[in-house]
Amino acid sequence: MGKFSDRPDIEAAAQKVKPAIGAKREIAHLPTVLWEGEAVDMLATGQYGGGVGLVALTDRRLLFLKHGILSQALEDFPLGNISSVQWAGGMLMGTLSVYASGNRADIKSVPKPHGEALSARLRAVIAAPPAAAPVVAPVPAQDVASRLATLDQLRVAGAITDQEYQERRAAILASI
Structure with a gap:
């Protein structure tokens, strides 16, 4: 399959999942919604809020991006706000449920291998202890x-x- 993005992090993540037709537009638009210095770790396709789009796990957040001709949608979940993740898979597809700030978001029709890997990675990220703040010596x-x-x-x-x-x-x- 051809090249998806000029950004190495996005390209590497896209090559791992070989996203379904229709996700190329979202991958092309992804750099415009990323924060400065934000790196993409994993990608998957899924359905959320009535639209099919791209699920991206970055070093700072999980986001859902739909960038269609007639409608666009972006919803993000900062990693620090995610309290738990559930994966329910069928034979080919499954649902990734993300609990953040007391709310539940269900991303459906995620291809099974990508959903399993994404949920495992999210669990590892939210289970990791937060980085300790640097100790600053008081100024006399x-x-x-x-x-x-x-x-x-x-x-x-x-x-x-x-x-x-x-x-x-x-x-x-x-x-x-």
Whole structure:
């Protein structure tokens, strides 16, 4: 099958699932709805909200995209809001149920192998402990006071403008 996207992450995900006819339009439109720096992990096709479209798992969210000629739809579920995932498969297709923020979204007619893989990956992602926030050492008060005094001396000497003084002062105070 031909190339789906110029983006390596989207191309790799699309090649794994060989999406059904009709999903090429969504794959082509996918880069326009991704956030800056967001990477696509997995793709699948499915039916949601009355339309057939593309299900994309990224490093930040699960999204459903339908980009038809007459109608478009986009719904996303930030990974931090997803509390659980269920997969119910038949012989060929299945339903991926996503529970997020107290709501349930059923994405139907997902090809069985893609749905099983997507649900397993989602479970692994939501089960992983959140990344620890970096520990920032508090700025000693003496250091802040000396920085403010130096900044004031620069303003009095005319080395910086009043606007630069205000901006830098605000930055120093925000570091506390």
